[in-house]
Amino acid sequence: MRADFDLNSFLPYRLNRATEFVSLGFAALYRDRYGMTRPEWRTLAALGANSRMTATEIGIHSSMHKTKVSRAVRALEKRRWLKRSENEADRRVEHLELTDLGIRHYRELVELARGYEKVLSGLLGEDGLSKLEAGLAAAEKAIAASARRTRGRKAAIRGDVSGN
Amino acid sequence: MRADFDLNSFLPYRLNRATEFVSLGFAALYRDRYGMTRPEWRTLAALGANSRMTATEIGIHSSMHKTKVSRAVRALEKRRWLKRSENEADRRVEHLELTDLGIRHYRELVELARGYEKVLSGLLGEDGLSKLEAGLAAAEKAIAASARRTRGRKAAIRGDVSGN
């Protein structure tokens, strides 16, 4: 029972390293380009794809904590990239929708993301990329299973994946 | 040129999800158990494995920003898990070393980490785990290559992998 332990071979740490490597580059891109934070651009992405959602739905879709969503929505609203509209049936909820301006920026951002994916596949190589995706697919299966298990017990989806 | 885009298939996001899933569980473990933050436990791990390092070395070894290291060192010092000693030859640097108490806690933490690895491999399955590791190995190769490239240009290792 050796007490020796190499952090660099510890799975959570290795994953963290890879994630940050992959994420930071892209984060820098849209931060420099649009002064946008990650919650903001995730919100934009969610609304761009689904066109009309409530804040809670965005949180579930993008695995963000509700305060993050709230703040991101407010920021995007200030830029006039999205507008709120109220629901007559249930006046607690707000429907959120991109404005034309927001849609334009969404499209730009999608292009940016696609470009970045090309950069990544260049860095990783076609082979490395497919290996990584296979590994991720396996992990995602486990995550889904674990989520199912949790949901049964606690009706939870409380989560934030903390991608800030 | 479709404007459609699914965040959930975007590599940085997928990696982020997997990382948080894998990391949060362990983070909760040692936070609840020892009230320790991630930089603290990483510092502990680095010193446990190498027994005598400077703060800068810890930063390089564990990819943490120097302010993080500084704070973690101070916290561990307050717990009397490590002690500083000065270097006569160069009085800017401080040698850091675990105390006996620190070593004991290091060993516990290592056991905790090993146990968690078992949990993970149970969740992922032997097959999923090896796939993920293969993918990570590929990513790490790319990271190393990219770091080499950068180092040439800018003498950099400025990094923080931001695993907080």
Added chain:
DNA sequence: AGAAATTGGTTACATTCGTAACTGTCTATT
């Protein structure tokens, strides 16, 4: 119908983090 519990969303507060500025020490250049 009315009290209690739930839900959508926002806000206050404490914590954590990174950037940049700063101190003290060493090295290189002159």
Added chain:
DNA sequence: AATAGACAGTTACGAATGTAACCAATTTCT
């Protein structure tokens, strides 16, 4: 030897987060 630059480490400060408390609207229970 003296000055400028580089480097180890700390600290002040602003930005970003998460927890928890909160408000208002709605549903559930009795």
